[in-house]
Amino acid sequence: MTVFILVAGAFTGPYVWRDTAARLVAEGAEVHTVALTGLGGRPAEPGEAVDLETHIADVLAVIDSVVVESGGDIVLVGHDYGIHPALGAADRRARSVARIVHLDSGMPRDGVPALAAVPDQRLREELTEGGGVQEGQAGELPPPARDAWPRWGSTAGLSEAQLDGLTALAAPQPLGTLLQPLRLTGAVAAVPVTGVLCTGNGPGIELVQLMVDLGEPAIQALADPRVTFFELPTGHWPMLSCPAELAEALTDAAAGRGHRLKPADAAEPPPHLRPFLLDVPERPRERTGNTDLYLPEGPGPHPAVVFVHGGPVPAGARPTPRDWPTFTGYARYVAGHGAVAATVDHRLHAFTDYGRAAEDVAAAVERVRADPRVDADRIALWFFSGGGPLTADWLAAPPAWLRCLAANYPILAPLPSWGVAEARFHPVRAVARAGKLPIVLVRAGREMAEIAATVEEFLTAARRCGADVEVVDVPEGRHGFETLGPTEEARDAVRRAVGAVLTRLTT
Structure with missing residues (x-):
């Protein structure tokens, strides 16, 4: 049996996965949604500094419980910020995870905080320049107002009701989760990967292929045959805008299907x-x-x-x-x-x-x-x-x-x-x-x-x-x-x- 572990992004929690999870379960999969501390999970204790390590521990707890209870093939899905705790946990349980899915998320690197992947350039500057917050500082980032969600990703495909719900249920993001650098040993590099690209929010497969052709070393790794890709013609929250299509892509990803990029060929010019x-x-x-x-x-x-x-x-x-x-x-x-x-x-x-x-x-x-x-x-x-x-x-x-x-x-x-x-x-x-x-x-x-x-x-x-x-x-x-x-x-x-x-x- 395929076991999906779903990790939501900034300001959101397990509720965003409801429709997608239901589709996966109907197709015979086992599904677990991770409740991150302060984001749908347990509330932070008074004075507790919630950081990326806290959220990595939350994901590890789910992975370990799945391994004990079902032993199925774990597909770990991280959306947006959620890919950071997902990768951190997978690095420590690489033998237990069959595949990692980057759902409209970046490519986190060792030593780099999640703040680097925040799409809002002005916000990044506000938090890091001129006496802004630093790693280890307590506090929270308020959730976006209804009209401010596009600063975090395209809202294409969301109905007015869905945008209202996203706003009403959003929770403050603990600053430590964005500021603490991700630490990876390198073990996670052995785990197969799938990228689900939302073309209403960013580049699609063809544009990523062009980036591979240009020779950027970090992008070259995406041409590994263990890496597959899917596209969804929607904005940054596909679990809300097109849950059926997302569930289908995740099912195909678990089976190792998807588009594979062409590696640079030294014998043929790009x-x-x-x-x-x-x-x-x-x-x-x-x-x-x-x-x-x-x-x-x-x-x-x-x-x-x-x-x-x-x-x-x-x-x-x-x-x-x-x-x-x-x-x-x-x-x-x-x-x-x-x-x-x-x-x-x-x-x-x-x-x-x-x-x-x-x-x-x-x-x-x-x-x-x-x-x-x-x-x-x-x-x-x-x-x-x-x-x-x-x-x-x-x-x-x-x-x-x-x-x-x-x-x-x-x-x-x-x-x-x-x-x-x-x-x-x-x-x-x-x-x-x-x-x-x-x-x-x-x-x-x-x-x-x-x-x-x-x-x-x-x-x-x-x-x-x-x-x-x-x-x-x-x-x-x-x-x-x-x-x-x-x-x-x-x-x-x-x-x-x-x-x-x-x-x-x-x-």
Whole structure:
């Protein structure tokens, strides 16, 4: 018999599992929900410091009772914060746990507190900076108000009644549970893992595969054959929004089913390093700092197109993005058509890095404009993928010299799981202030659902305010279509997009 042990996330308790647990039981499984101290379990004693170790002990008690009473195959499920005590307990009972399920949760590491995984960046800063709370400090974090739950994850899929219930039953989170670092011996690494990704809240399987392809060591471990994945098209609380679908995914996970990621193949380049889809000749290139210039024929001054890569890209990724075939290919193509092209490396290494990435891009743009071979009054900026949020600054206050802003398969609103609290990097909101700035948007017809939703939201906002947007559709195109196998449709899309941008630079 499969035995599921379910550990709820921040502010919540066993009650959130009611419908999912009932489905699992109906399918013949045994189900235990962990009542964490102060969160549906026993109340804390006066003066007791409830911390992560307290909650790990709560999970261990359930594991040990199951081992004694039933001896079934234990599948330990941790949602949100709940993955931290679940992993801590599994590390100490690795031989008793058959599989760990990360339910819309992060990848906790040894020595890192749960606070690091809290999606609300502003809250993290409040708790750690300027004399904020420290590990070992007593106290509680009040539960979210009804309209504040999105700070902790997308509420997509929740009915008004469910949101009311979530709010009414929420309990304060003991601060020690967020601040005490997780301690792992490494034994838990031997336990098979499943990730259930809620695409209404964060990345889906395809985007995780792209992150594996980029070579981040921590992400590479997700391509282990013992790791499987499922997607649910909902927000951060699937046990409430789609309990039947969640129960089905958990049952399949227990059986070892699910999608497996493809590991990096040393004999085959990953998609982002495959050849550009157009055969473009070499052009003269000059490198200064984080910026490469590709030069057209003639002395100039020429209009210029600055290409801005997406991300996050691991800090140690080599080659860096300005040497990836997509960007060198676009740059050579543009230079061959009479404009200076610039490719830029910036420091978007995590979702919290948009501020410093914006600084890098702004500095590179000024460096390009200062070059005597560049017409400083005719500049286009072209953003890709996760670089989409960086468009917000330029949309909100477009300078007179910015003649066009382009974006390929962009993310145009921060995903809820990113923890990007600043309204600054939200193009959907910024487009209302774009005025007459021409925008060229290259839309992939087979885009990931979580990204496509932000594009449609942006286009709706653009229509509402009358923004000048030209959409170049690639109906069969996927995210990063330029290096995913050349097709005539994709080649035509590149030509049309470049033509649209250059037309706006020269008129």
